[in-house]
Structure formats: structure tokens, C-alpha cells
Amino acid sequence: MSNYKDLNGKVALITGASSGIGRATAEAFAECGASVAINYHQNEAGAEAVQAKIEAAGGKAVAIQADVARAAEVRELVQRAVNDLGPIDILVNNAGSLVERLKILELTEECWDKVVNLNLKSAFLCSQAVAASMMERNSGAIVNVSSIAGRNGGAL
Numbered sequence: 001m002s003n004y005k006d007l008n009g010k011v012a013l014i015t016g017a018s019s020g021i022g023r024a025t026a027e028a029f030a031e032c033g034a035s036v037a038i039n040y041h042q043n044e045a046g047a048e049a050v051q052a053k054i055e056a057a058g059g060k061a062v063a064i065q066a067d068v069a070r071a072a073e074v075r076e077l078v079q080r081a082v083n084d085l086g087p088i089d090i091l092v093n094n095a096g097s098l099v100e101r102l103k104i105l106e107l108t109e110e111c112w113d114k115v116v117n118l119n120l121k122s123a124f125l126c127s128q129a130v131a132a133s134m135m136e137r138n139s140g141a142i143v144n145v146s147s148i149a150g151r152n153g154g155a156l
Contacts, residue, residue, distance in 0.1 A: 021145060035061065035085040039066055093117070
């Protein structure tokens with residue numbers, strides 16, 4: 001990936017990194033030299049596979065379980081990442097899901113809250129948890145990943 005920025009010495013925290021876009025992002029950042037904190041909620045095997053692949057290629061990574069829709073767990077996630085890898089230079093808010101694919105008349109308030117908490121609140125909580133350190137160091141980047149569903153929608 002010689003056309004990508006050199007990330008040697010940088011620490012990246014990627015939410016929802018046990019599969020899909022998050023996994024690909026974690027692997028790409030590691031290939032560019034970053035140490036990577038791989039966040040997952042339930043897919044421990046996937047996160048461990050990403051960590052193993054990065055480490056097998058000579059990179060540094062740690063898999064950390066946390067529900068990023070919960071403030072206390074986000075604080076613990078960030079603290080563990082910092083303890084294991086160092087200050088976070090890059091945050092990729094990637095965790096997201098439709099939770100359930102339901103039409104609006106079938107959707108419960110509880111399900112709606114889960115979708116909003118995972119797709120929106122989690123980005124706020126994670127950004128807030130790393131922002132002070134980034135501002136103190138006058139350095140850092142936050143990337144928010146969203147779904148095409150946000151642009152195109154779906155059937156009601």
C-alpha cells in the first residue's frame with residue numbers, strides 16, 4: 001500500500017473491526033505501520049483473527065471487547081487501548097448496523113433506540129473519549145463511517 005500515508009508510530013482505534021469494513025481498515029492501517037486497537041462487541045473470534053493476521057505480518061494489535069453505545073464501556077475501551085498501545089492518534093467510528101430489518105410499522109421504540117445508539121451515539125461517545133487527548137497533543141484524526149442506507153434509505 002505504498003500510496004497510503006505512512007502511519008508508523010501512530011495508534012488507531014477502530015470500532016466494529018472484527019469483520020467487514022472495520023476489519024479491512026484495521027488490516028490496512030497496520031500494513032501502513034499503525035498499531036491497532038480492534039474493537040468488537042460480540043465477534044471475539046473475528047477480532048482475534050484480525051489481531052493474529054496483523055501480528056503475523058509483524059504489526060502490533062490488541063482486540064478489545066466493548067459495547068460502544070455505553071459510555072462506561074467506551075471509557076474502558078479507550079483506557080485499555082492507551083495502556084496497551086499508547087495515545088490514540090486515529091479513531092475510526094465504524095461500528096454500525098440496522099439491528100433488525102423491519103418496516104416502520106413493525107419497528108418498536110426499543111429497536112429504534114438500539115439503532116440510534118449503535119449508529120449515532122457510539123460515534124459521539126468514542127469521539128468524546130479521545131478528543132481531549134488529541135486536542136492536548138494538537139494532533140489526531142477522527143473518521144466516521146456511515147452506511148449507504150443513510151443516503152438511499154429503504155422501504156417503509
